[in-house]
Amino acid sequence: MIEVRGLRKLYDDYLAVDDVSFTLDRGSICGLVGPNGAGKTTTMRCLAGLIQATEGDLMVAGCDAVRDSIELKRRLAYVPDDPPLFDDLSVLQHLHFIGRVYRVDDYAGKADRLLDQFHLTSKANAGATTLSRGMRQKLAIACAYIHDPQVLLLDEPMTGLDPPGIRTLLDSIREQAQRGTTVILSSHLLGMIEEVCTEVLMLGAGRVRYFGSVENLRSRYPEAASLEAAYFASENSTGILSFPEHACSAETVL
């Protein structure tokens, strides 16, 4: 569902993402992790066709992210870390608007179910500008779900959510994946990544430091009690961590 080969992104002469390759199957949930400035958002924005890769082949939901970027946007949803909303629309109007733009059958019924799922029913008629940070985040995620995207890119979606909100989000991500959606989820909350993700893509200074299953990363550091401990152990090691069964190219395997 997602196949990335040799992604590089330069901002002027600054190399933000360098030779990133990975593949994800339908229904997988990939945690995108790494320190601030590692290139996570840049990678997502390239996948979403919002910025153009300097080099590399990016096939996402059957579309070339550069050549088919309009069709790609029909099949994909991207929720940035600070989602922009329409100041003049209410919560319900956001969902109806997105549902109609994407020509969703029964968008009104789906909107009601999403409001219920994300505990926003009491705010249905509230203006976007009156929402709390967490409510804005929930609304943006509900808008992403309303058109059943084949690929879902969530950039730090837990930001601002309360514990029940995080639980609802993680459950909803699993539901999306069970329906066949491929999800990439960037977060610094490694416990959450470990709980929900099947794969991990770890970036450091724009390069892949690890790509593979959570279990493989843990088994690489058997002394680590959690993904977080494995993450810090890998931070202290040198070289690229990867495993042949998940590697996309010989270059990514030590």
Ligand SMILES: Nc1ncnc2c1ncn2[C@@H]1O[C@H](COP(=O)(O)OP(=O)(O)OP(=O)(O)O)[C@@H](O)[C@H]1O
């Ligand atoms: N528009 C831009 N112009 C120039 N440099 C940029 C631009 N966007 C990002 N960068 C740089 O590219 C690098 C990667 O940024 P990116 O936002 O992808 O990191 P990130 O892993 O998402 O970080 P964080 O965890 O802080 O959100 C950083 O050094 C950043 O300063």
